[in-house]
Amino acid sequence: xxSNRRTVLQATGAxxxxxxxxIVTAQQAHAAGRPGFDARTLQDxxxxxxxxxxxxxxxxxxxxxxxxxxxxxxxxxISRLPKTTEIFVLVERNPLPMTAAFTIPEGTEAEIQTRLRxxxxxxxxxxxxxxxxxxxxxxATRVTLGGCGD
Amino acid sequence: xxxxxxxxxxxxxxxxxxxxxxxxxxxTGLRRGSDGAPIPANYITNVEATHNGRTVLSGVWxxxxxxNPFLAFKFRGATxxxxxxxxxxxxxxxxxxxxxxxx
Numbered sequence: 001x002x003s004n005r006r007t008v009l010q011a012t013g014a015x016x017x018x019x020x021x022x023i024v025t026a027q028q029a030h031a032a033g034r035p036g037f038d039a040r041t042l043q044d045x046x047x048x049x050x051x052x053x054x055x056x057x058x059x060x061x062x063x064x065x066x067x068x069x070x071x072x073x074x075x076x077x078i079s080r081l082p083k084t085t086e087i088f089v090l091v092e093r094n095p096l097p098m099t100a101a102f103t104i105p106e107g108t109e110a111e112i113q114t115r116l117r118x119x120x121x122x123x124x125x126x127x128x129x130x131x132x133x134x135x136x137x138x139x140a141t142r143v144t145l146g147g148c149g150d
Numbered sequence: 151x152x153x154x155x156x157x158x159x160x161x162x163x164x165x166x167x168x169x170x171x172x173x174x175x176x177x178t179g180l181r182r183g184s185d186g187a188p189i190p191a192n193y194i195t196n197v198e199a200t201h202n203g204r205t206v207l208s209g210v211w212x213x214x215x216x217x218n219p220f221l222a223f224k225f226r227g228a229t230x231x232x233x234x235x236x237x238x239x240x241x242x243x244x245x246x247x248x249x250x251x252x253x
Binding site: 033034037071072073074091094095096098099100101102103104105107108109111112113114115116117118147 | 165176178180195204205206207208209210211212213214215216217219220221222223224225226227
């Protein structure tokens with residue numbers, strides 16, 4: 001039963017794995033609540049978010065200029081845009097650029113800290129959805145030792 | 151794999167800062183073992199933090215969040231003594247919830 005299978009897949013989170021294996025289409029990934037996570041280019045990932053973001057100096061990316069370990073790159077994203085409801089974090093040159101999508105409920109600050117895996121030197125792209133519109137900022141981080149492989 | 155999360159939540163001036171360190175291998179699915187066989191993907195796909203049953207942060211993750219994920223965020227509306235819970239779910243259906251009192 002197609003609907004049962006989809007329900008089970010969504011519930012277990014196996015959808016992302018199937019997308020990576022090419023078994024699930026982008027449309028199905030979107031339906032499972034993971035838009036852009038199957039995209040293999042930055043442009044496709046951004047397109048999946050629904051628009052062309054306007055560059056904003058109200059989004060700040062704090063990350064090292066040089067990271068000696070690409071497996072653990074600390075990143076802070078701060079959006080000063082009013083009514084920021086989502087923050088997306090992408091690593092342009094990763095095999096799958098979309099790395100994290102955060103939903104910011106009312107009362108929560110639009111500021112997230114986490115640690116990312118970067119396969120190689122790349123732009124880190126932060127996109128904020130604020131008042132329904134997309135805005136972006138970019139910060140280049142150079143990586144000495146790539147974080148994707150062994 | 152499902153080791154406990156280390157969570158700290160501190161409130162100051164009406165803002166609660168939450169810092170979480172999760173224990174998870176965050177296997178991307180792109181690596182190969184020493185025998186050349188691919189190591190299957192095993193990473194957290196969803197995170198949710200709640201306070202008094204209300205979601206204060208949720209996240210959807212791909213495989214490029216680092217091993218033993220760290221997450222920090224801030225929210226308003228909580229007071230010391232109240233609790234913050236964090237739950238993660240991974241691509242294999244594994245899940246873990248831990249909670250802490252705000253100090």
